[in-house]
Amino acid sequence: xxxxxxxxxxxVGLDGHDRGAKVIAAGLRDAGMEVIYSGLHNTPDAIVAAxxxxxxxxxxxxxLSGAHMTLIPxxxxxxKDNKLSHVLVTGGGIIPDEDASExxxxxxxxxxxxxxxxxxxxxxxxxxxxxxxxxVQKS
Amino acid sequence: MGQKQAEKKEIKTKSNSNQDQYSRFPLTIxxxxxxxxxxxxxxxxxxxxxxxxxxxxxxxTGIHKDMYMGKVWTMRMFSGFGTAKQTNERFKFLLKQGxxxxxxAFDMPALMGYxxxxxxxxxxxxxxxxxxxxxxxxxxxxxGIPLDQVSTSMTINSTAIIMLCLYAAVxxxxxxxxxxxxxxxxxDILKEYIAQKEFxxxxxxxxxxxxxxxxxxxxxMQQWNTISISGYHIREAGSTAxxxxxxxxxxxxxxxEFGIKAGMNVDDFAPRLSFFFxxxxxxxxxxxxxxxxxxxxxxxxxxxxxAKSQKxxxxxxxxxxxxxxxxxxxxxxxxxxxxxxxxxxxxxxTQSLHTNSLDEALALPSEFAVTLxxxxxxxxxxxxxxxxFIDPCGGAHYIEYLTNKMEEEAEKIFxxxxxxxxxxxxxxxxxxxxxxxxxxxxxxxAVDDKRYIVVGVNEFTEQDxxxxxxxxxxxxxxxxxxxxxxxxxxKRDNLLVRSKLDNIREAAKNESINLMPLILDAVESHVxxxxxxxxxxxxxxxxxxxxxxx
Numbered sequence: 001x002x003x004x005x006x007x008x009x010x011x012v013g014l015d016g017h018d019r020g021a022k023v024i025a026a027g028l029r030d031a032g033m034e035v036i037y038s039g040l041h042n043t044p045d046a047i048v049a050a051x052x053x054x055x056x057x058x059x060x061x062x063x064l065s066g067a068h069m070t071l072i073p074x075x076x077x078x079x080k081d082n083k084l085s086h087v088l089v090t091g092g093g094i095i096p097d098e099d100a101s102e103x104x105x106x107x108x109x110x111x112x113x114x115x116x117x118x119x120x121x122x123x124x125x126x127x128x129x130x131x132x133x134x135x136v137q138k139s
Numbered sequence: 140m141g142q143k144q145a146e147k148k149e150i151k152t153k154s155n156s157n158q159d160q161y162s163r164f165p166l167t168i169x170x171x172x173x174x175x176x177x178x179x180x181x182x183x184x185x186x187x188x189x190x191x192x193x194x195x196x197x198x199x200t201g202i203h204k205d206m207y208m209g210k211v212w213t214m215r216m217f218s219g220f221g222t223a224k225q226t227n228e229r230f231k232f233l234l235k236q237g238x239x240x241x242x243x244a245f246d247m248p249a250l251m252g253y254x255x256x257x258x259x260x261x262x263x264x265x266x267x268x269x270x271x272x273x274x275x276x277x278x279x280x281x282x283g284i285p286l287d288q289v290s291t292s293m294t295i296n297s298t299a300i301i302m303l304c305l306y307a308a309v310x311x312x313x314x315x316x317x318x319x320x321x322x323x324x325x326x327d328i329l330k331e332y333i334a335q336k337e338f339x340x341x342x343x344x345x346x347x348x349x350x351x352x353x354x355x356x357x358x359x360m361q362q363w364n365t366i367s368i369s370g371y372h373i374r375e376a377g378s379t380a381x382x383x384x385x386x387x388x389x390x391x392x393x394x395x396e397f398g399i400k401a402g403m404n405v406d407d408f409a410p411r412l413s414f415f416f417x418x419x420x421x422x423x424x425x426x427x428x429x430x431x432x433x434x435x436x437x438x439x440x441x442x443x444x445x446a447k448s449q450k451x452x453x454x455x456x457x458x459x460x461x462x463x464x465x466x467x468x469x470x471x472x473x474x475x476x477x478x479x480x481x482x483x484x485x486x487x488x489t490q491s492l493h494t495n496s497l498d499e500a501l502a503l504p505s506e507f508a509v510t511l512x513x514x515x516x517x518x519x520x521x522x523x524x525x526x527x528f529i530d531p532c533g534g535a536h537y538i539e540y541l542t543n544k545m546e547e548e549a550e551k552i553f554x555x556x557x558x559x560x561x562x563x564x565x566x567x568x569x570x571x572x573x574x575x576x577x578x579x580x581x582x583x584x585a586v587d588d589k590r591y592i593v594v595g596v597n598e599f600t601e602q603d604x605x606x607x608x609x610x611x612x613x614x615x616x617x618x619x620x621x622x623x624x625x626x627x628x629x630k631r632d633n634l635l636v637r638s639k640l641d642n643i644r645e646a647a648k649n650e651s652i653n654l655m656p657l658i659l660d661a662v663e664s665h666v667x668x669x670x671x672x673x674x675x676x677x678x679x680x681x682x683x684x685x686x687x688x689x
């Protein structure tokens with residue numbers, strides 16, 4: 001049996017809006033995943049360091065400060081530098097579609113906006129992680 | 140035809156299956172066990188004692204004798220984005236549209252104590268509000284707006300004392316005496332720990348900054364509201380209506396207790412405390428919440444804290460419609476949501492109101508959307524006849540029942556917090572934080588399971604997406620602002636700056652010194668917001684949230 005999916009729910013940037021992050025953390029936990037919550041006001045460095053230390057499959061970024069176009073690409077670059085490109089980066093917040101597709105180009109997965117359900121997010125994470133694990137096994 | 144009938148049928152079945160429509164509000168404690176209320180439900184209500192006349196203790200019906208006939212609520216739209224210059228232009232636009240007060244949103248770096256040129260500010264400058272960290276920024280922000288002629292609301296907490304000093308410094312340059320300044324600074328740090336989570340220092344030194352401000356304003360800025368005790372963010376973080384009511388009032392009592400402990404007479408500062416509530420969609424419950432809030436505050440201030448001034452007993456409040464009730468799907472529907480919420484606030488007797496814009500689940504509001512939101516208030520005022528009657532819902536059996544229920548349930552929460560040693564201990568334990576997180580998770584599950592219907596989100600959905608124009612912050616804002624701050628720092632007397640910072644640091648170690656005059660002196664000597672915060676961190680330390688149990 002494969003190990004449980006490990007997720008880092010990460011608040012990055014200066015905003016303190018943690019309602020979404022906490023709901024998602026509880027939802028993923030209740031769906032059987034192992035969830036690590038980063039706490040508030042993290043830098044991209046701190047998030048990547050936590051991802052390395054906790055050996056996670058997924059980083060779920062929550063950001064509502066409007067700094068997503070600065071901070072998320074920084075995380076992507078650092079993951080690459082740490083040879084962690086197999087980690088799924090997903091997340092949510094107030095992120096305009098235009099920005100989401102831009103972020104997708106640098107390797108970010110699906111970003112969920114207001115109105116997304118927990119089941120939708122759980123389903124997406126399970127499918128993505130399975131696919132990524134298969135790929136890693138093959139190579 | 141067949142399809143239409145099927146749709147109708149489905150709707151009918153749904154309303155039948157939901158005999159108790161309130162079960163669809165899983166978070167409210169007030170789910171009534173029946174649909175009609177009679178005088179039998181109000182046997183312990185003594186109208187004379189429990190309601191009073193408008194403008195009379197315990198103010199359940201309203202804080203003024205004539206309410207909106209004397210003065211209609213202030214239409215106060217929160218705004219701020221980009222540079223000080225851009226926000227200054229938006230202010231002038233709103234004043235021209237008939238808005239009667241200013242309300243400023245600051246950017247995240249200003250709220251968290253970083254100058255725009257700090258590395259942690261990267262990507263956040265001017266995004267969620269206006270970038271202000273120097274006296275120069277403040278002067279541009281209020282350029283051409285005589286500060287003795289507007290009332291200004293500033294939404295800022297951890298760094299409030301510095302922002303108020305910047306405002307005072309602008310007034311001094313305009314030749315306006317500080318005693319003439321009217322407005323409100325949010326300055327409610329307790330709800331930051333509980334809900335909005337934009338804290339810097341631990342609770343105890345944060346409370347000292349607040350009492351220092353209260354003391355300074357008592358002597359020099361008598362018309363200024365020193366704390367806007369806020370339930371808004373508590374509700375937005377996912378609390379129920381009762382939790383919002385109880386935690387907010389408990390925060391208020393805590394400020395009163397600290398003020399008294401700091402040696403002030405309760406009547407010297409309590410009249411300058413005001414409140415800020417959320418108005419959500421559960422219409423009757425919201426009206427009852429506002430009425431209960433007035434009654435609870437009046438009774439406690441009078442009987443528990445011994446206030447003698449009627450001004451201390453009256454709970455004045457600002458309302459904002461619920462941002463968390465807005466949806467990104469079918470955004471035009473948000474106009475209707477906001478109208479219902481605004482109506483509840485007015486029927487609840489609010490003193491001022493912000494109506495959210497329809498596009499706020501997508502981005503900061505566009506000018507088009509803000510104008511519609513303001514028009515919503517103007518229609519309520521001018522076309523609905525609402526302003527001619529005081530507390531028109533009062534006396535309705537259900538409203539009075541709910542008002543009583545709100546008070547009873549809030550009292551239970553006060554007791555719970557008191558057994559934990561008061562609000563600060565409860566916060567240190569993570570108690571209100573955990574309760575709110577639990578409530579918001581329960582709510583999300585109810586939405587996911589369709590026990591709670593959100594139109595356009597989990598029912599009545601549409602495939603086609605309506606594209607509405609959204610406000611984008613100009614990419615040049617950040618580099619321009621950083622350049623301005625760097626220039627400001629290069630032009631000043633840096634030795635003087637250092638000595639002012641040393642003064643602040645030493646005074647921070649001694650609780651008997653009021654920090655506010657020193658901070659005012661510092662900002663006038665061109666010390667920046669971020670520099671003062673860094674210096675205070677050396678003495679006060681920083682705060683990390685306790686872990687939350689869900």
